Amino acid sequence: xxxxxxxxxxxxxxxxxxxxxxxxxxxxxxxxxxxxxxxxxxxxxxxxxxxxxxxxxxxxxxxxxxxxxxxxxxxxxxxxxxxxxxxxxxxxxxxxxxxxxxxxxxxxxxxxxxxxxxxxxxxxxxxxxxxxxxxxxxxxxxxxxxxxxxxxxxxxxxxxxxxxxxxxxxxxxxxxxxxxxxxxxxxxxxxxxxxxxxxxxxxxxxxxxxxxxxxxxxxxxxxxxxxxxxxxxxxxxxxxxxxxxxxxxxxxxxxxxxxxxxxxxxxxxxxxxxxxxxxxxxxxxxxxxxxxxxxxxxx
Amino acid sequence: xxxxxxxxxxxxxxxxxxxxxxxxxxxxxxxxxxxxxxxxxxxxxxxxxxxxxxxxxxxxxxxxxxxxxxxxxxxxxxxxxxxxxxxxxxxxxxxxxxxxxxxxxxxxxxxxxxxxxxxxxxxxxxxxxxxxxxxxxxxxxxxxxxxxxxxxxxxxxxxxxxxxxxxxxxxxxxxxxxxxxxxxxxxxxxxxxxxxxxxxxxxxxxxxxxxxxxxxxxxxxxxxxxxxxxxxxxxxxxxxxxxxxxxxxxxxxxxxxxxxxxxxxxxxxxxxxxxxxxxxxxxxxxxxxxxxxxxxxxx
Numbered sequence: 028x029x030x031x032x033x034x035x036x037x038x039x040x041x042x043x044x045x046x047x048x049x050x051x052x053x054x055x056x057x058x059x060x061x062x063x064x065x066x067x068x069x070x071x072x073x074x075x076x077x078x079x080x081x082x083x084x085x086x087x088x089x090x091x092x093x094x095x096x097x098x099x100x101x102x103x104x105x106x107x108x109x110x111x112x113x114x115x116x117x118x119x120x121x122x123x124x125x126x127x128x129x130x131x132x133x134x135x136x137x138x139x140x141x142x143x144x145x146x147x148x149x150x151x152x153x154x155x156x157x158x159x160x161x162x163x164x165x166x167x168x169x170x171x172x173x174x175x176x177x178x179x180x181x182x183x184x185x186x187x188x189x190x191x192x193x194x195x196x197x198x199x200x201x202x203x204x205x206x207x208x209x210x211x212x213x214x215x216x217x218x219x220x221x222x223x224x225x226x227x228x229x230x231x232x233x234x235x236x237x238x239x240x241x242x243x244x245x246x247x248x249x250x251x252x253x254x255x256x257x258x259x260x261x262x263x264x265x266x267x268x269x270x271x272x273x274x275x276x277x278x279x280x281x282x283x284x285x286x287x288x289x290x291x292x293x294x295x296x297x298x299x300x301x302x303x304x305x306x307x308x309x310x311x312x313x314x315x316x317x318x319x320x321x322x323x324x325x326x
Numbered sequence: 327x328x329x330x331x332x333x334x335x336x337x338x339x340x341x342x343x344x345x346x347x348x349x350x351x352x353x354x355x356x357x358x359x360x361x362x363x364x365x366x367x368x369x370x371x372x373x374x375x376x377x378x379x380x381x382x383x384x385x386x387x388x389x390x391x392x393x394x395x396x397x398x399x400x401x402x403x404x405x406x407x408x409x410x411x412x413x414x415x416x417x418x419x420x421x422x423x424x425x426x427x428x429x430x431x432x433x434x435x436x437x438x439x440x441x442x443x444x445x446x447x448x449x450x451x452x453x454x455x456x457x458x459x460x461x462x463x464x465x466x467x468x469x470x471x472x473x474x475x476x477x478x479x480x481x482x483x484x485x486x487x488x489x490x491x492x493x494x495x496x497x498x499x500x501x502x503x504x505x506x507x508x509x510x511x512x513x514x515x516x517x518x519x520x521x522x523x524x525x526x527x528x529x530x531x532x533x534x535x536x537x538x539x540x541x542x543x544x545x546x547x548x549x550x551x552x553x554x555x556x557x558x559x560x561x562x563x564x565x566x567x568x569x570x571x572x573x574x575x576x577x578x579x580x581x582x583x584x585x586x587x588x589x590x591x592x593x594x595x596x597x598x599x600x601x602x603x604x605x606x607x608x609x610x611x612x613x614x615x616x617x618x619x620x621x622x623x624x625x
Contacts, residue, residue: 113507208412210530211548231509232531235548244622246543249510249534283625323543324623326582 028272029068029093032059033133033158034148034261035105036073036097040121041300042110045254051301052083053107055148055171058258061302062265062292063146064090065313067272070139072096072158074131076104086302095136100127115253116230135161144272147191148261149173152183159190167277169193169268171260177203189221195264197228210235211242224282226267228260236286241279245286246324248294248316255300259293262305266292291316327571328367328392331358332432332457333447333560334404335372335396339420340599341409344553350600351382352406354447354470357557360601361564361591362445363389364612366571369438371395371457373430375403385601394435399426414552415529434460443571446490447560448472451482458489466576468492468567470559476502488520494563496527509534510541523581525566527559535585540578544585545623547593547615554599558592561604565591590615 039053060069070093077099087094105128108121133154135142141163147155147170155170170191176184177200184204188194194217198210207213214225214237225237233247267289274281291313298304338352359368369392376398386393404427407420432453434441440462446454446469454469469490471483476499483503487493493516497509506512513524513536524536532546566588573580590612597603 115507208414209548209550209552211550214548229531232528233543233545237548242548242622243625244532244545244548245625246532246545246623249508249513249536249541249543251508251510253508280625287625321625323541324545324625326542326544326579326586326620326623 028144028275029070029142030063030144030146030268030272031070031072031139031142032056032146032148033072034059034150035128036075037105037107039257039301040106040108041255041257043115043255048300050106052086053257053301054105055261058261058296059146059148059265060087060092061090061305062262063269064092065308066266066269066288069093070096070142072133072135072139074098074100074127076100076102076127079104096139098134102127111256115256118257133158143167144268145169146264146268147171152176152180152187155187167192167271169195169264171195171264172200174200174203185220188217191222193224193226194222195226195228197260201227228263234263234286234290236282243283243286245290246320248290248320248323250294250297253297256297259297262296263289263293287317287320290320327443327574328369328441329362329443329445329567329571330369330371330438330441331355331445331447332371333358333449334427335374336404336406338556338600339405339407340554340556342414342554347599349405351385352556352600353404354560357560357595358445358447358564359386359391360389360604361561362568363391364607365565365568365587368392369395369441371432371434371438373397373399373426375399375401375426378403395438397433401426410555414555417556432457442466443567445563445567446470451475451479451486454486466491466570468494468563470494470563471499473499473502484519487516490521492523492525493521494525494527496559500526527562533562533585533589535581542582542585544589545619547589547619547622549593549596552596555596558596561595562588562592586616586619589619
């Protein structure tokens with residue numbers, strides 16, 4: 028079962044306590060699809076400029092990620108610059124050059140329109156709605172958002188949430204969306220909007236899945252070294268959604284395991300810059316780390 | 327098997343978004359022993375002033391907590407004032423009136439000296455060493471500390487850690503003690519000092535147990551309402567240590583369950599001010615919540 032993702036493909040310039048990297052491959056759709064590709068086929072929709080290097084394109088294609096929906100426009104590729112300090116939990120944005128992303132309108136190639144699994148990565152909620160208008164009859168729609176859209180277009184963000192099966196946000200976004208400190212209350216309010224599940228990511232502290240009937244807590248794996256947390260959330264979503272699509276099911280057991288596969292993929296991603304760690308990843312590494320998560324929480 | 331605790335018995339004046347309470351019963355030894363009493367007998371060592379009300383004393387005695395080691399001195403009881411704001415994760419201290427606690431030297435009644443389970447709550451590390459000098463042959467020594475002592479007397483804190491079987495600290499204290507951001511690296515460094523286990527509490531995000539051979543992650547239970555987080559760490563330690571003493575064992579299975587019992591007790595404690603929630607607690611409530619923790623993490 029293949030997964031459609033709409034989001035950004037970008038250059039990142041990142042400074043962390045472990046180094047400084049210029050124009051490395053980044054973007055929500057990039058991290059999502061690379062991670063997802065270990066579980067399911069991916070159809071990607073995004074935009075890049077003429078300056079987007081063919082080696083980055085090949086990197087994605089090597090993982091069988093379908094790039095028919097990757098538009099190439101006159102101009103430069105979206106470029107984000109940010110830095111992380113001591114605690115590595117929050118990026119400080121240094122610049123955001125939207126470039127060709129500024130006028131982006133997602134266009135789904137005809138053969139993408141029957142996609143059953145859809146991931147709306149963090150883009151303008153109006154564009155997220157445009158995507159949904161182009162899809163015939165999705166089986167599962169999962170969406171992300173960010174503080175900027177909650178601030179500028181909260182109503183539209185809420186419209187999107189009503190159309191989602193699963194909302195994935197981080198703890199700060201959940202609180203900002205609902206004005207509730209308690210993540211339990213925040214999740215209940217978001218479920219009240221109409222989505223079926225809410226996933227709240229908590230960085231190094233793991234992630235929570237809320238349904239109307241149960242809560243599941245995926246732990247954060249205590250890591251020796253976090254080199255670069257950029258893309259961890261999208262990498263989580265990739266493992267989560269990829270496993271759901273591969274399973275073709277939404278039982279509590281499948282959803283719980285999907286939360287762990289998401290956490291497994293994110294735990295690898297933060298160990299190096301860009302896709303460097305994921306590029307070296309073997310299927311057995313995923314299995315081994317899944318077992319580490321089991322040992323970490325079993326009692 | 328009874329547990330010896332040395333720490334503070336105090337008045338707390340607390341302001342949270344849910345109310346303002348004057349001179350309610352608080353203190354590390356209070357929270358610890360009340361929580362521990364659901365699992366094991368407790369022998370308490372602390373000091374209060376002549377103003378300490380008999381109803382507070384009776385509250386502890388009703389739970390079979392032995393107060394032979396509770397000194398009563400001329401003067402006033404230790405009084406702490408603090409407030410919590412929006413995120414409830416950190417208290418802002420408004421005043422600390424040490425009063426009789428200022429000249430406190432723990433004196434163990436003769437029949438306490440053969441205690442096998444010892445909890446050194448957060449007091450001056452020099453006093454923690456004085457306690458250990460008065461104990462014959464403890465089977466398990468667990469200790470806590472705080473930022474103030476790490477700042478003022480780091481060497482003495484490290485001397486104490488060398489004598490502990492289990493160190494319990496929060497994430498900020500672990501980082502302050504070791505200058506490591508990674509909790510894994512911090513724990514390894516603390517284990518390197520000589521203690522056998524390190525527990526790192528992370529507030530609403532749960533707690534981690536580190537040994538040389540494995541890591542265990544206890545989740546935080548997502549609660550609708552956190553009324554007052556004061557004493558949560560000591561309440562955790564009470565459930566943790568009480569269960570260990572009752573089990574008489576330190577297998578990984580017992581330690582993992584002890585982490586969950588600690589978390590169970592702390593999750594009740596934050597639901598009301600002072601001991602209000604714990605006062606109403608039934609053994610079945612503990613069992614039920616233990617099962618909730620199981621459902622929360624099982625995959």
